[in-house]
Amino acid sequence: MSAVYINSASCISVQDTLKDQFFTDLTSENSAQILKAVEPNYKEFIPPAMIRRMSKTVKMSSVASHYALKEAGIEQPGAIIVGTGMGCSQDSEKFLKNVIDNNEEFLTPTFFIQSTHNTVAGQIALGLQCHAYNFTYVNTSSSLEFSFLDAKLQINDGEAENVLAGAADEQTDRTMELYRLNNTIKKEEDLPADYLHSATDGVIWGEGAAFFVLGKDQTENSYAKLTDIQISNRSDIEEIPSFITDFLAKNKLKSEDIDAVILGFSGDAKSDVHYTKAMDLFQNSSLLYYKHLSGEFNTASGFSTFMACHILKAQQIPDIMMINSEKKAEIKNVLLYNHLAGSDHSLVLLEKV
Known part of the structure; x- marks a missing residue:
């Protein structure tokens, strides 16, 4: 598509x-x-x-x-x-x-x-x-x-x-x-x-x-290009690296090409391990989280998508979302990873316009 x-x-x-x-x-x-x-x-x-x-x-x-x-x-x-x-x-x-x-x-x-x-x-x-x-x-x-x-x-x-x-x-x-x-x-x-x-x-x-x-078309108000989406009902922790790298490869990208990763850390020790595992793939990317700002709920990824749009448009990351201190001079590719209680994993790739 x-x-x-x-x-x-x-x-x-x-x-x-x-x-x-x-x-x-x-x-x-x-x-x-x-x-x-x-x-x-x-x-x-x-x-x-x-x-x-x-x-x-x-x-x-x-x-x-x-x-x-x-x-x-x-x-x-x-x-x-x-x-x-x-x-x-x-x-x-x-x-x-x-x-x-x-x-x-x-x-x-x-x-x-x-x-x-x-x-x-x-x-x-x-x-x-x-x-x-x-x-x-x-x-x-x-x-x-x-x-x-x-x-x-x-x-x-x-x-x-x-x-x-x-x-x-x-x-x-x-x-x-x-x-x-x-x-x-x-x-x-x-x-x-x-x-x-x-x-x-x-x-x-x-x-x-x-x-x-x-x-269909880019406008002067456009926030981002919605490049690709992938969804998996269940993913074991061991499968997370391949789940993400295969998705990036499909879009001709590697982990180092991702400027910012927005992860759905919710404070639930049992299911947050998936995000911890995903972080290992992105040593040189800005790592962000957001559910301390929105709370957890079924469609909390709407909030993260909204934030990602503004980050790409403003080329600025709020300090309150930062997990690490890595900041790129230009934010071009943003990856969003979310799930709820370990089920229904989703990846969304957004690109600067």
């Missing part, structure tokens, strides 16, 4: 990433079990009557997609593709609670209709009155990467010239309660978390929405 261009990038996250010059105000979050997204004033973007009926995922995605389309100067994308791990889980919980409270009788369908995972893509399309290709991917931590792959196919096959692609996930009280019980979320006594040298299991959970406009 031919490369496509990321022509705009927008993100709602634990950081105030909607504002200009957010690079200088990034703060590490390592003392809370759960991190909440910094939300905009939704009334500026969504009619008040509609806000009441929207879950947090839909609201965040509506605003993030609005910013992405506005920056790209596009009113109608040729396709809308969204990735999500948990979907609109707030409405799912409300529907299930109604089922229990009403003994499975006299149920209103609203919460069920709004709980489906494709609600986000559907609501964005309704807001834009867009009748183009509309698809949702639910593949845990590689949901955004599958959305990008589909977007590349749509563009390469001539089905669309510009695609709105993104990912979003929200938190819900009951799910967070369950995550605490099964130790997905770090115990209070294990905080503050050490993201890079953790001796304990579990993560700090976050949330957010990231949207991008992918285009």
Whole structure:
């Protein structure tokens, strides 16, 4: 497949990433079990009557997609593709609670209709009155990467010239309660978390929405070239070096050609060993991490992709993301490596335009 261009990038996250010059105000979050997204004033973007009926995922995605389309100067994308791990889980919980409270009788369908995972893509399309290709991917931590792959196919096959692609996930009280019980979320006594040298299991959970406009052609606003993507459901630690080197070789690159590597260290001792293994391949690259800024969640890679876009465009790396002290004079190739709890490994290669 031919490369496509990321022509705009927008993100709602634990950081105030909607504002200009957010690079200088990034703060590490390592003392809370759960991190909440910094939300905009939704009334500026969504009619008040509609806000009441929207879950947090839909609201965040509506605003993030609005910013992405506005920056790209596009009113109608040729396709809308969204990735999500948990979907609109707030409405799912409300529907299930109604089922229990009403003994499975006299149920209103609203919460069920709004709980489906494709609600986000559907609501964005309704807001834009867009009748183009509309698809949702639910593949845990590689949901955004599958959305990008589909977007590349749509563009390469001539089905669309510009695609709105993104990912979003929200938190819900009951799910967070369950995550605490099964130790997905770090115990209070294990905080503050050490993201890079953790001796304990579990993560700090976050949330957010990231949207991008992918285009066939480079524009003056382009952030990066989306060169290639690779996804593997399972990879043993011993397979990580070949997983990465084979991917680079396919793109006629070696590890020394990568200027910056963004790794998904989450503070989970059990699964972070994959990232430690990957670091050994990049002795002369800038090594970065980001989940101390965003928290861990199914589509946290949206935040890392957003950061990578800004790093390539500004040719500047925030010190708060640095693992080592290596800095290149020019940042040309950036590799993103992510997984969730050791499953669904993804590699994304971005190139300076």
